[in-house]
Amino acid sequence: xxxxxxxxxxxxxxxxxxxxxxxxxxxxxxxxxxxxxxxxxxxxxxxxxxxxxxxxxxxxxxxxxxxxxxxxxxxxxxxxxxxxxxxxxxxxxxxxxxxxxxxxxxxxxxxxxxxxxxxxxxxxxxxxxxxxxxxxxxxxxxxxxxxxxxxxxxxxxxxxxxxxxxxxxxxxxxxxxxxxxxxxxxxxxxxxxxxxxxxxxxxxxxxxxxxxxxxxxxxxxxxxxxxxxxxxxxxxxxxxxxxxxxxxxxxxxxxxxxxxxxxxxxxxxxxxxxxxxxxxxxxxx
Ligand SMILES: Nc1ncnc2c1ncn2[C@@H]1O[C@H](COP(=O)(O)OP(=O)(O)OP(=O)(O)O)[C@@H](O)[C@H]1O
Numbered sequence: 326x327x328x329x330x331x332x333x334x335x336x337x338x339x340x341x342x343x344x345x346x347x348x349x350x351x352x353x354x355x356x357x358x359x360x361x362x363x364x365x366x367x368x369x370x371x372x373x374x375x376x377x378x379x380x381x382x383x384x385x386x387x388x389x390x391x392x393x394x395x396x397x398x399x400x401x402x403x404x405x406x407x408x409x410x411x412x413x414x415x416x417x418x419x420x421x422x423x424x425x426x427x428x429x430x431x432x433x434x435x436x437x438x439x440x441x442x443x444x445x446x447x448x449x450x451x452x453x454x455x456x457x458x459x460x461x462x463x464x465x466x467x468x469x470x471x472x473x474x475x476x477x478x479x480x481x482x483x484x485x486x487x488x489x490x491x492x493x494x495x496x497x498x499x500x501x502x503x504x505x506x507x508x509x510x511x512x513x514x515x516x517x518x519x520x521x522x523x524x525x526x527x528x529x530x531x532x533x534x535x536x537x538x539x540x541x542x543x544x545x546x547x548x549x550x551x552x553x554x555x556x557x558x559x560x561x562x563x564x565x566x567x568x569x570x571x572x573x574x575x576x577x578x579x580x581x582x583x584x585x586x587x588x589x590x591x592x593x594x595x596x597x598x599x600x601x602x603x604x605x606x607x608x609x610x
Contacts, residue, residue, distance in 0.1 A: 326351045327372075327472055327503050332381030333527075334364075334371055341367050343527025345381065349505060349520070354498050356514040357507040358599065359524035360607060365507045366404075368524065369474050373401050386471035386503075397425065400470035402478055405457040410450030414441055414460045417449065418467060425468040432467070439463040440489055454481030462490055466497065473497060475506045479513050491517065511599045521599050523606050532602050541571050541598055545591040546582055554581055566590075 332345035341364040349355045357365050370376040372383050374395070382389065386398040408417065418432040425431075436442040441459035449457065458481055465473060473494070479487060494517065498504055505522075508514055514521065519534040541561075549565040558577050561569040570578045582589055 326385070326387060327505060328382075328384040329372065330382045330384075332368070332371060332383065333379045334367055334376065335379060340527055342371065342378070345527070345529055347522055347529045347531060349503050351503050352498050352501045353520060354494065354504040354506060354518040355520040355522055356518050356599070357505055357522050357524065358509075358511070358514065358603065363524050364527065365524055366476055369401070369403075369476055369505070369507060372474060373399065397468065398471045400465035400468065400473045402461045402465040402473075402475045404476060405454070405461060408449045408457060408460065411448060413448055414445045414452075414456075414463075417460060418445075418463060421464045421467055427468060435463045435467045438493065439466075440486060455483060455486060458482055459486065462493075466493065469497070469500075469502075471502060473502050473504045475504065475508075477508055478506065479508055479510050487513070511603060515595065515599055521602065523603070525606060530606060532599075534599055534602070541569050541595045542575055543567060543569055543591075543593045543595065544578060544582075544589060545593075547588045547590060550582065550585065550587060552585075569595075 327347075327349040329345050329347050332342055333340070334342040345368060357368070359365055367376060371378040371381075372385070385395060388395070388398070414436070415432060418436065419429055422429060422431045433442070436445050439459050439462055441456065441463055444452070444456060449460065452460070458478065462475075462478060465475065475494075478490060478494075482490065491513070494504055494506070506514065506517065515534070521532050521534060523530040523532065543563070545567050547566065550560075550568070555578075558570065558574040558581070560574075560578065563569060579589065
């Protein structure tokens, strides 16, 4: 579990975290969302004790944060500025294994699992963005943490790695790891969780996406629907034969397509949609 109470942080006279309070139950995956510069990295860094908060308490995996114990139980994936370009992936992972009191077998095991084993002995300075992400993710989970904090884990990942990392996060959660995942990728968050923590004006606004039954539908049709009538029901065009329509307008869209003799090939319901809530909360898009 994760519990953050009354956390505050200012840089000089600029208050970034005004009063942060939230709790995430054991084995849950939760999303942390907010525009650039709102304070997500600051929040995660304060939770890890890498930046000193001005006030507040952080409890993770049932223990009040104390540096020595916490690193054994928590995994933190930061941005790639923490990597050393002249060291290999193996060097990085063996250092973390040593710090975590693990044998070097753990390095091999985690690399195979994450999929960075084929370039483990290459210097990080020669890595692509996605390769660095694999290494950072492997470093964060090598000790099978009880709590996992991830800062933008999906940046630069190809579809294969994205699917693999998504599956590993789900596996860990199923085994009881609590996951807080900061990301701008709302579509990916919608696939992973219904629990979204929006950061705004230094405070957390929690939304359970399951309470907001504003599902949308992706309709795939046979030919491009044209005409004012489709604009009236505010469809969002993806391409010539695919568009998104919200629940309120679904029936009307189906009958219009029938009238136009435009057979529907597929209707897919989006599972959750945090984008509408994002627009509502930040009112800037
Ligand atoms: N060391 C620092 N000194 C002064 N101000 C800082 C420092 N680090 C961050 N800030 C400021 O704090 C605010 C929050 O930054 P932070 O990196 O936490 O945002 P973020 O939500 O993670 O942004 P992004 O989505 O762009 O990664 C920003 O206005 C930033 O300029």
